[in-house]
Amino acid sequence: MNTPIQIVGQGVAGSWLAWECERAGVGFQIIDRGHAEAASRVGAGLVSPLTGRRLAPTWRFTEWRDSVLAAYREIEQELGCPLVRELRLRRQFRDDRERVRFKERVAASDAAPWVESIDDNGLWLRGAFQVETGRLIAALRERWIAQGKLDVSEVEPARVPTSEGRTVWCIGARAVGAIDIGCDWEPSKGELVRGRMDGLEPDVVLNDGQWLLPLPDGHVRVGATFERHDLKLEATEAAQQTLREAAERLGGQPLREPEAAVGLRVTVKDRRPVVGWLDAERRVGVFGGLAAKGALWAPALARQWLADGLSGGQIEAEARADRF
Ligand SMILES: Cc1cc2nc3c(=O)[nH]c(=O)nc-3n(C[C@H](O)[C@H](O)[C@H](O)COP(=O)(O)OP(=O)(O)OC[C@H]3O[C@@H](n4cnc5c(N)ncnc54)[C@H](O)[C@@H]3O)c2cc1C
Known part of the structure; x- marks a missing residue:
């Protein structure tokens, strides 16, 4: 054809x-x-080896990570603009239950290769990147x-x-x-907030269930919420407040100049x-x-x-x- x-x-x-x-x-x-x-x-x-409240392995992360990174590097060269960077991910425990559960979880064979270290307050993951x-x-x-x-x-x-x-x-x-x-397709709405913060380590994503991603230009992105029912592409005050609080908790300072963003994801x-x-x-x-x-x-x-x-x-x- x-x-x-x-x-x-x-x-x-x-x-x-x-x-x-x-x-x-x-x-x-x-x-x-x-x-x-x-x-x-x-x-x-963000692309991370383990995600969510259960530190579940991301489907095909191990198999595809290196070739996908290489594909982004190639396209980056061709287009002449920066697109991808490798990151470390700090997962902070929210409470004692998480501390116990995650310590068991990271010993499993699908998680262990991506765990750099673990301490009393959280763990470090290797292998993540951001596009x-x-x-x-x-x-x-x-x-x-x-x-x-x-x-x-x-x-x-x-x-x-x-x-x-x-x-x-x-x-x-x-x-x-x-x-x-x-x-059935299963859509969900996700909100983020973008803003400014100072003095954060540039290539470290902080995560305690919500995540905070520092950008090279001094901005940060904080996300993401998950909403199945209200699929209107509008930011809500409740979600934005949750995200601003997460930003302050993770970044240790209030988020300046917050700006909302909203999108729909879809799964099956x-x-x-x-x-x-x-x-x-x-x-x-x-x-x-x-x-x-x-x-x-x-x-x-x-x-x-x-x-x-x-x-x-x-x-x-x-x-x-x-x-x-
Ligand atoms: C808040 C939030 C945070 C997220 N964070 C991450 C993350 O950290 N890491 C990650 O990997 N993923 C993340 N995702 C998911 C990621 O954004 C999606 O997996 C991905 O963008 C889906 O891409 P897509 O091409 O399928 O759809 P889209 O990016 O939605 O593209 C669809 C395109 O089709 C066009 N279109 C639609 N209908 C028509 C039509 N009838 N005629 C012509 N054009 C049409 C649209 O205008 C659009 O340009 C996040 C999503 C959200 C909402």
Whole structure:
């Protein structure tokens, strides 16, 4: 098929898919209405080996970390702007229960390789990194508009082919209720706050359930909240207050010049990404369900999809869009 593949949506999913098409010499055309509501513009781009209240291993972190970091380094060089940095992560215990639970947890074989040290107040994790996903998609947008490869418009999402050729929907939370994958999409709203703080160690993320990420320019980002019911893309005072308090607790000083940001994440019941063709003719595909892991999963899965010229045979079973 010589018709270029149509990629709708240019968050991290659409961007990585298009980037891999470009590397593989596969023709593509992107349609994106703009990044105002893109989760990839709002998200902090943190990638950590262990996450959440249970220090659960991030799916495929161990397998993909090094190749994904290398992919970001490559794209960083090509675009000429800084996108990725390696970090240490300080997980502080919130209470005695966490202290006991985490001390047991870090001895497990899936956690131990990423634990640098542990003390009475918390633990240090190695291996984390952070990607400026907003900067990445903005830079690629400029590049592809200049090359005539990106049209700024909106396409009505559909599971039937919308053009002569092939379409891949990379539309993040807009897939909810619009792209049928045989399983419910589960959206959630996340809020962050950005502001200023002084004197923090630059490449250390502080985390006690909420996290505080220092940026090289003296700003910090603090996040993130999780809300399943109110999905309006508006910041709420309650969430912002929680985040400002977390900032002060973690950073030891009040957050100055706070500025809210809001986005929608989307996942599915098995908490795995949703990638590949939906129909036997391979005309309609989807790349989504990236939850809070888009920075890690998008590059690796785009590469799997392109591994055999977009046939989709190399996408691993757990992530395949037709698994439901
Ligand atoms: C508060 C918050 C914090 C987060 N923190 C992290 C983190 O630390 N680490 C991490 O890895 N992930 C994080 N995430 C998740 C991460 O942002 C997502 O996994 C990722 O951005 C999803 O990318 P996407 O390309 O699927 O969707 P999006 O980034 O939402 O992109 C979808 C694109 O499609 C376009 N679009 C939609 N519908 C149409 C249409 N009909 N026609 C044309 N264009 C359309 C949109 O305009 C948008 O540009 C966070 C998310 C939130 C909300």
